[in-house]
Amino acid sequence: MNLHQFRFVQEAVRQKLNLTETAKALFTSQPGISKAILELEGELGIDIFARHGKRLRRVTEPGQQVLRSIEIIMREVNNLKRIGDEFSQQDAGTLSIATTHTQARYVLPSPVAQLRKRFPKVNISLHQGNPEQVAQMLIDEVAEIGLATESLSHFEELVTLPAYEWQHVVVLPASHPLAQLERLSLEDLAIEPLITYHASFTGRTRIDQAFAARRLKPNVVLEAIDSDVIKTYVRLGLGVGIVAEMAVRDDPPGGDLVWRPGGQLFGQNVARIAFKRGAYLRSFVYAFAEMMSDRLSRALIARAMGDDAQDYQL
Structure with a gap:
């Protein structure tokens, strides 16, 4: 029983039981993966996968239990690597952040600059996507910290x-x-043509709910994920824009666009920071979270990471 076998099983599930794609993802051969999985099943005395011929069809009931254990083992292996990185390379490494375009463009520049100033040996890797993709990047350990408004909770x-x-x-x-x-x-x-975010981005759910509560049907003529794109089309006269307030904070007064607050119309949104449950967080990850919000502290984050029951709200 070894980590290669665990990794092969885990990746096979991620690749929807397609061993060809699993082999590509792990840069190895399909026969080698098949053999390793069969050897693991032989050691355990159970079938992790149900098969039709040589093809994997589904995860068996005992296989589900095995997958849960593998997930814990692989997570702790990654934690060991991070612990080693932290104590062998003090204040150095790469911070991987998963976030949406709006957060990356308007919110993160200041804390990223602060982090680089405080930890000059730490590099930043930004991964952008919709909120569901942000969550998946955290789950898959592509990123250590995530920031988005929708879906993370x-x-x-x-x-x-x-x-x-x-x-x-x-x-x-x-x-x-x-x-x-x-x-x-x-x-x-x-009654106006509206230009706003795609349905899965930047609090769009609250916009739709506000109109629905008043039994109004908004005329959304253009959707985008980028606030700057929305403002560009507003300038062209295609309609009235609805964007996050962060997107207009630095706009000079007296320009060709004006804005009006929409909190009384659409309510308040909460941006949430996220970590994979059970992950080991390096010192500069805690520091970056504290730079993101004065509501966050290392002690609070550590308590949340060890507390399955607590629901943290503003």
Whole structure:
């Protein structure tokens, strides 16, 4: 019984039982993987996979138990590597961050710069995706820390903590009639062509829920994942934009666009920071989380990582 066998079983499940793709992912041969899995099953005295001929068809019931144990073993192996990295290379290494475009563009630059100043030997690797992809990158240990607004708290494999609150804003050309109003209503917006985020990004769920609660059907003419793209199309006159407030904070006053707060229309959103449950966090990971939010501390994060029951809210 060895780690190679465990890795082959784990990757086979990730590749939906396709051993050809498993071999490609692990840079080895398909016959070698098949042999190693059969040897592990022989040692355990059970079938991890049900087969049809040479093809894997499904994970058996005892195989599910084996997979859970393998997950724990491989997680602890990765933790051992991180412990070794931390104590052999003090304050050095790579911090991998999974996040959405909005967070990467508008929120992370300041804490990333602070981290580089405090830990000059730490390199940063940014991975961008939608919230579900951010969660999966944490689960697959592609990233150590994740940041997003939607969905992160829905994954049992993750520990999530609230980092900060934010609201949407309505972005308009300065010449638009609604720009003359200081306070907008959902009824004002429902009759306008709207440009906002794709359904899985940046608090879009709250926007849809707000209109639905008033039995209004918004006319969303364009969806995007990038706030800058939304503002570009607003400038072109395609419609009224709804973006995260972070996307307008640095816009100079008196420009061609104006914005109005939307918190009273769409409510407050909570950006959450996430870690894989049971993972070993290096010192600079804790430090980066503290730089992200003054609500977070090493003690709080350590307590959350060791507490399966606590639900942390703002």
